[in-house]
Amino acid sequence: MVKTGLGGAVGLPETCLAKGRALSGRPMASTRPRPLSPHLTVWRWGPHMAVSILHRATGIALSFAGLGILAWWLFAIASGPDAYASFTKAATHPLGLVVLVGITWSFFQHLLSGIRHLVMDTGAAFELGINKTFAILTIIGSVLLTAAVWFYFMGVAK
Amino acid sequence: MSVGESSTPLGKVRGLGSAQHGGEHWLTERVTSIALLLLGTWLLASLLLLPKLDYRTLVEWLHAPSGAIPMTLFVIIGFKHALDGVKVTIDDYVHEEGPRFAWNTLLLFLAVGGGAIALYAIARIAFGAVA
Numbered sequence: 077m078v079k080t081g082l083g084g085a086v087g088l089p090e091t092c093l094a095k096g097r098a099l100s101g102r103p104m105a106s107t108r109p110r111p112l113s114p115h116l117t118v119w120r121w122g123p124h125m126a127v128s129i130l131h132r133a134t135g136i137a138l139s140f141a142g143l144g145i146l147a148w149w150l151f152a153i154a155s156g157p158d159a160y161a162s163f164t165k166a167a168t169h170p171l172g173l174v175v176l177v178g179i180t181w182s183f184f185q186h187l188l189s190g191i192r193h194l195v196m197d198t199g200a201a202f203e204l205g206i207n208k209t210f211a212i213l214t215i216i217g218s219v220l221l222t223a224a225v226w227f228y229f230m231g232v233a234k
Numbered sequence: 235m236s237v238g239e240s241s242t243p244l245g246k247v248r249g250l251g252s253a254q255h256g257g258e259h260w261l262t263e264r265v266t267s268i269a270l271l272l273l274g275t276w277l278l279a280s281l282l283l284l285p286k287l288d289y290r291t292l293v294e295w296l297h298a299p300s301g302a303i304p305m306t307l308f309v310i311i312g313f314k315h316a317l318d319g320v321k322v323t324i325d326d327y328v329h330e331e332g333p334r335f336a337w338n339t340l341l342l343f344l345a346v347g348g349g350a351i352a353l354y355a356i357a358r359i360a361f362g363a364v365a
Contacts, residue, residue, distance in 0.1 A: 132323060139316035146309070147352040153292050154355035154364055160289045187274060190267050197264065228282060 123211035130215075131189040134182035142179050180225055184218035259318060266315040273308040293364055302360035306353065313349035317341060 112118050119125075152163035166172050192210050195201050201210050247257045280301070284291055295301040320341055328334040358364055 135316075135319045136323065139320050143312060143316055143348055143352075146312075147348050147355070150296075150305075150309075150352050150355035150359075153289070153296065154358040156364065157289045160292075183274065183278075187271065190271070194264065194267065225278070225282070 123208055123215070127189050127192070127211040127214055130185055131193070134186040134189075137182045138179065138186055141175065142182065145175070145179065177222065177226060181218055181222040184221045185214065188214035188217045259321075263315065263318045263322075266311050266318065269307070269311045270315055273304060273311065276304050277308055293359055296356060296359040297362065297364075299360075302356055305356050309349055309352040309356065313345050313352075317345040 149163060149167075152159040167176060189211075192201070192214055195210075196207075201207055244257075280295070281287070284295060296305060321338060324334060324337045324341060328337055
């Protein structure tokens, strides 16, 4: 049932609500769009959704790029100084650095949103406010930690 | 296989889900994630605390048990966790049984193959085959 304030006009479709707004001269509280349940095409982006999809995306990035580079790195060390030199040449190339910074950020984002998932697995942090704050904190945390690690690496200039 | 009235809650959940492994796969993912929380922190701290990241330092680091053993654990548990995680993505998006089996098999081979390469490399360094 929809209250329009137009005297007994109950259950009118949305177009009539728009007319109600025009008639009144200023938006009436009752003409605001009614809240809708999330459904297949009825939803709005929020931090919780972004973090949820980021968890999967960073997990896939870590699985293929992260573990792939880890295996390559270990195999290069095991193959001798020359093989390791070609690894470091690729790794310190600007493009290689972009990939490594991306993996570092993926690592922290997946780690922090993973902790969030473990907390939620216990049934905690489902309240809207806490859930949203927690989601935002994982993004802020992953960016800050990535920056800290790379400033440290660059500062030490190994 | 029928799941009758007499089965326990655990018995009912076993064998269910798109992966046909019910709750075990889910639980394994959580347990490996906790292990990786510790091992990932160790790996990152090691990389930050090593005096240099040159060839000699890294060989010495992975030759010592204090480097080789956690790195072995990180590789085994990391590849297992990656396998479990990517499998969920495949099970979510590949709906037909044939292609799903094919993708999951390819994923399994990649994970086991990649893990074997990494473990071989660690063993080589740990057992002193690298000077």
